[in-house]
Amino acid sequence: MSDVKLPEQTADMYCHAIYSTWHIVNRAYKSQLAPLGLTYPQYITLTLLWDKDGRTVGEIAVSLAMESNTLTPLLKRLEADGYLLRKRSAEDERQVRISLTPKGKSLRSKAREITACMIEATGLTEDQLNSLVGSLKTIGQNLSPDR
Amino acid sequence: MSDVKLPEQTADMYCHAIYSTWHIVNRAYKSQLAPLGLTYPQYITLTLLWDKDGRTVGEIAVSLAMESNTLTPLLKRLEADGYLLRKRSAEDERQVRISLTPKGKSLRSKAREITACMIEATGLTEDQLNSLVGSLKTIGQNLSPDR
DNA sequence: AGCGATTATATCGTGCACGATATAATCGAG
DNA sequence: CTCGATTATATCGTGCACGATATAATCGCT
Numbered sequence: 412m413s414d415v416k417l418p419e420q421t422a423d424m425y426c427h428a429i430y431s432t433w434h435i436v437n438r439a440y441k442s443q444l445a446p447l448g449l450t451y452p453q454y455i456t457l458t459l460l461w462d463k464d465g466r467t468v469g470e471i472a473v474s475l476a477m478e479s480n481t482l483t484p485l486l487k488r489l490e491a492d493g494y495l496l497r498k499r500s501a502e503d504e505r506q507v508r509i510s511l512t513p514k515g516k517s518l519r520s521k522a523r524e525i526t527a528c529m530i531e532a533t534g535l536t537e538d539q540l541n542s543l544v545g546s547l548k549t550i551g552q553n554l555s556p557d558r
Numbered sequence: 559m560s561d562v563k564l565p566e567q568t569a570d571m572y573c574h575a576i577y578s579t580w581h582i583v584n585r586a587y588k589s590q591l592a593p594l595g596l597t598y599p600q601y602i603t604l605t606l607l608w609d610k611d612g613r614t615v616g617e618i619a620v621s622l623a624m625e626s627n628t629l630t631p632l633l634k635r636l637e638a639d640g641y642l643l644r645k646r647s648a649e650d651e652r653q654v655r656i657s658l659t660p661k662g663k664s665l666r667s668k669a670r671e672i673t674a675c676m677i678e679a680t681g682l683t684e685d686q687l688n689s690l691v692g693s694l695k696t697i698g699q700n701l702s703p704d705r
Numbered sequence: 706a707g708c709g710a711t712t713a714t715a716t717c718g719t720g721c722a723c724g725a726t727a728t729a730a731t732c733g734a735g
Numbered sequence: 736c737t738c739g740a741t742t743a744t745a746t747c748g749t750g751c752a753c754g755a756t757a758t759a760a761t762c763g764c765t
Contacts, residue, residue, distance in 0.1 A: 424687075426583055426587065430583075436576055438703075450750065450751080469714080477751090479714050479715065480715070480755095500713095503760075526570055532701055533700055534700040539693055540571075543693040543694070547575040549682060550582070550681070551582045554680070600720095615745095624721090624722075625724085626745065627724085627745070630744065631720085631746095646744095652744065
């Protein structure tokens, strides 16, 4: 990124920045997660479940701005690796509820260590990070098709 | 994004925000680019070439924080669609220089129209956008393995 | 109660993304 | 000047991402 000559239009510029910064962040996480056999999408999915277990596929999809067609195979891989269980909901048979196994829950402490260094690495202050997240959330809300 | 309950750790939070906001931005662009038969990675690649033609594969890879193994097939598709040419450099036969065809250059004006609405859609001021891009670039620099 | 519309998840095909590896061109130490 | 090291691009395999579509469950209108 350091020597990138940004294109003239601001719209391209911020999209370009989100796009290429994401690649760099993903690679930084990957070097930490690869030893655990996790990808970042798998990791962030587990993070949501550590925060609140028993979510439906649809709830996870909204949180990650993903579609079921991406999430279903990802969740199947995590199930195959023993981190979680997929079970049709009793109240509504269309829904599938995801619950962590003990193996899935146990990863949480390891992940905490891994994650700890990611803030420092940014070189940003907490205020700058909060502002960054706020701007990203605003963009996400305004570009979402619903509403 | 609007009803996302962000996980406890700030590192997860900003990565989550970049990750899921990227999906939303990508979809917003996709609805504009699909009629042209372009994906966003293809579009941003063309943008770099409109800004400066004749770049090497490696120069484009650095700008987009991508690897050659991603870029090579993408460039081959753009070549197959008649937007650009791939030619081994005369000075250094290892390098491949990318040059726009007239068809590739002609897309620029259409793309400008498409892009024009993406700033307004963010709902952010220019200062906020500049701050956002600045923070993202800082993160990119600090998380890059080189240096 | 009955059936068309909606909703939740899943399947399929294409393109992106990267680690590992291959290949060929250039560089550099002796 | 020669051969091992480095550099630029490409190939391969796996997983992510999405549009289009399928399927089955629930909803809602009459």
